Amino acid sequence: MISPAELICSRRVVVCVGTGGVGKTTVAASLALEGARLGRRALVLTIDPARRLADALGVDALGNRPSELAAERRDSLGIHGEGRLFALMLDMKRTFDDLVERFAENADARERIFGNRIYQHVSDALAGSAEYAAMEKVYELCESGDFDLVVVDTPPSQHALDFLDAPQRLLEFLDSRLVHVLLHPAFAAGRFGFRLFHRTAQRAIQLIEKVSGVSFLEDVSEFLLAFEGMSEGFRARATRVRQLMTGPETGFVLVAGASAGAVRGAVDFLDHLEESGVPLVGVVVNRIRLWPPGEAGALPEALSEDGDAAADTALLAQALVANGLEPARADEAARAAVEVAKGYASLVRLDARCTAELRFRALQDGRFFCRVPEFPRDVHDLDGLMRIGGFLVDDERRRTADGSSAAPVPE
Amino acid sequence: MVAEREPSLLERRLVIVTGKGGTGKTTVAAALALAASRAGKRVLLAEVGRAEQLPRLLVPNGEPVGYAGRELLPGLRAMRIDPFDALAEYLTLQVPARRLVNLVFRSRGFRQLMEASPGWRELITLGKVWHLEQLTDADGAPLYDLIVVDAPATGHGVTFLDVPRVVVSAVHAGPLRRHASLVAEMIQDRKRTLLLPVALAEELPARETAALVARLREDVGVAVDRVVVNAVIGAPFPPGLEQLDRDLAALPAETALGSLPPASALAACAAYLASRHALNREYTGEIARATGLPVVPLRYLAGGIGGAAELQILGDALLGEPRPAEAAP
Structure with a gap:
């Protein structure tokens, strides 16, 4: 089994796939950041990042070119030596235009294509064109030799293979x-x-x-x-793009949500990925409720389904009073606090139940299974990416190991 | 000026539910269809996309219903609109020679041409919806009082609705233009059709929803009169104890609490819920402000959506009057 740390150290391309709304972008950005921390020149290619995350990464929406994280931010993020972090937001239309520029026979043919009504709608309407543009860009970035690691955040799609099949379908x-x-x-x-x-x-x-x-x-x-x-030029290139994406230099990571619906979508994705033979190396369950919130420890006995958390509520009430809470409200406050904790614990169990199949499938086939907790606030800055990174790459930033070992999975 | 009264949700003929992936738009579509059928409407619930999710949401062990569709519950029929099925049906209606259509459909080249051709899937899918809307029973009344469409996720969603209009402007004559006009008219008919966006009260979905509503109004011209905000976490603490998360956080780390989790963990749970509640509140307001529309908050169901019982809770909330943002959640 290759670990997430080994993945970002040894592969040139990491492709994050998954259904929409599961946080592929933040996971992809975290992986790239971890890559930079491990001394690689890492780039994250995003499709549609949340604005604040884009700002944090210093993404230039207009360029369709990589922008580098400011040097003065590197130290605080633990990026030293050769490590660099770049980000690029994909401009689909421009990527297509670049392709046409490159492969058109002459200026006349180029203008005919640019002026054609079908082409003008192609990036909106042609099935798989976003996927193709993203892959084309990955290939170009790898060819440039400027990056050791390119992490790709794929467009949301219902079907995993849209991403790989788009050029083939077009051809x-x-x-x-x-x-x-x-x-x-x-x-x-x-x-x-x-x-x-x-x-x-x-x-x-x-x-x-x-x-x-x-x-x-x-x-x-x-x-x-x-x-x-x-x-001709297009075909040769599409073949090379596919070779890169399915070859030994590339690893696919399936990013999943923790809800029942998100897991169903992820399992469907997993089936398709396995059929297609792409190098799937691991599964990341993002925004899963773990105990305690934002960390990954063991759920206390008292909060288990048949646990008796109420027994010691009086102790909590005393502590609250000792700390200045109005005695008349203390019992109610303590009960409410325990109810809140029990409610949260049931969410932890729900998420564990929902993701159990995904975990089993991943580990059974020798893939890593990694859990990133839902944090109280959504992640949209570099510090947040660092916290996520701690759960992706095992280190001192988190308390316990990933889901494949220490943390319990309640029934 | 006296504005004409907008029809209520159940007075529409067609409600198109859309939203970013993960917002629960399929759940909302199912809840709305279920609520409408309980209110005595004859409802058709149409799923657009590859994976059939609706049957298993609505009935235990619901088998896929396919293009032909099936009555899942009394007054509630579900179907999945597959573009190729719809195209075959359309061509059969247009071209009397059924064998010819079959021959063409079996050819690999035709399949490839259609696989790569833009726009037609959206057009034919909406064309099928138009066709379903036109169907009448023996008495000449509409066969379905309400058609609920579970549309593709946002992004694809706008393209989805905009194709008929684009076709009308790009194609100058012929049956295609004529049919696309009918579909475009249906989408733009404020009396018949409503677009129902589903959002989550978080940054990215909120921003996407605002952009979606703006584009739908400007480009597509479809009626949008409310935004459904799904999975809203309510106030976590009893009245008068709003400070509970801070009270817990202030407890000394070594406080002896017996079998209870440490004070820090109790504080973290309270802070988590308080924070998600505040976040939901903030972005619910943001959605209302950015779109200028009332919101319909649906509360987060901690047990997940197991089936009809949960859908009914959501459906009741959907049929209630939309609330202005200040009152929500």
């Missing part, structure tokens, strides 16, 4: 015979084996025209024609 589409028929009807008509297919394709076109009106089809074929010239 298959460009390769498909139907597209060739659309572009060069004569090409298919002249070839014996394609006759049957050709008839089907012709009918498909008639069908599309019937329901769509011709102008839409013209736009599509114009887009494809313009794109065709670049498809």
Whole structure:
């Protein structure tokens, strides 16, 4: 089993995947920060960070270029020596534009693509285009040689494979015979084996025209024609991108929430990831309620389901009075405090129950299983990332080991 | 000027529930559909997306209902709108030759073309919703009083609703334009259609909700009259003991409390709940301010959403009058 610390020390690319709303961005940023603390030139590529987190990281929303954490912040974060922390917020449209710039045959073709209505909507509408743009950027960043570690925060998607399949889908589409028929009807008509297919394709076109009106089809074929010239460069690059993402230099981390719904989504994700054969190295359950809040210790016996926490409420009432609380309210206050603790303990048990399957699945297949507690306030600064980091990378910043060892998992 | 009265939630024909991932929009859609059916409405609950979550929320061991759909509870039918199924149905209606449609649909090339083509999924899905809204029973009354759509997560959600309008502006003639216009009209009809955003009272969901509402109003022109704020943690301490977290935090670390957890842990629990409560309060207010809309707070259910009992609690709250932010949560 590779630990999170080993992961960020040994791999060049770490991809954080998971359903929306589970805190992928903060986990990705924490991993990058830990990488920098371990002496690597680390970059976190984010899609849509919370503004305050983006500000804390010094992300420049407009550049589509890496921005570096200010040197004077490094010391207090424990980043020494070669370690550096960079952040980049993905600009999808610009990444596509850069691709077109790079692979267009000539200025004319480039302008045709930029001016095409289908292309103008491509980054909004084309399935998987956000995923593809992110991967393209990762590849570019790795190629640049400026970074030892690139941590990717993937766009929220319901389906894990959107991320990996996007280029392949686009290529298959460009390769498909139907597209060739659309572009060069004569090409298919002249070839014996394609006759049957050709008839089907012709009918498909008639069908599309019937329901769509011709102008839409013209736009599509114009887009494809313009794109065709670049498809060779594009194809070669997409293949290399996929090789990088599925190769030994990359590790995938599944980030999950702790609620029943979030875990269901994560388990579905896990199934898809396993089928696809991507190098999944671990699972991080984010914002799980642990005992006591914000830490990872053992739930006290008195707060267990059949524990008797009420027995010593009087002691608490006395202590509160000794500390200046109005005696008339002390019993009520002590009872309320114990109720609050019991209520919180039941949330701890609920989260443990909900995540048990995920934990089992991860450990069974030799992956790390790591829990990051929900903190009283949401994390949106570098100190918060440091606290999360303490739960990802075992060290003195936390009290006990990760969920695979010390902390109890109540039934 | 006398403003025309906005229809109430249950007077609409179509409620589209959307929100950022993890906000519980599917739960809210299910709760609303359940509440409406209990109020005597004939309800269709349509899930858009790949994973079917609704059946198991609504009935014990609910099996997937698929495109054909199934009556899960009396007066409550559920279905999943798959774009390819909807496209096949649409083409069959448009092109009389069923065999031709089948032939085309089986071809790999057609599948690939559609996989990569933008926009049509949204259009055909909403087209199906329009079609369902138009259905009538034997007496000519609408077959469904209310259609609740569990729409894709925000981001995709705006694109989802905006496609018909884009198609109308991009395509100049033909059946596609005509049908897209009908769908766009339905979405923009304030009497029929309501968009119901679901948010969490936390920074990122609050910000996204404000952006979503702004875009929906400006670009899409759909009615949005309230924001559902889900999983709001209520006041954690009894009245008069609002300082309890601080009282506990002030206890000396070595205080002997017998079998109770140490004072620091008790204080941490109280601080946690007080802090989440304050955070929820702050961002509930923020959502109301940023959107200028009343909010409907749904309280956090500590036991999770196990089934119809919890959905009913949420549904009752949903049907209540939305409250201005100062009163919430």
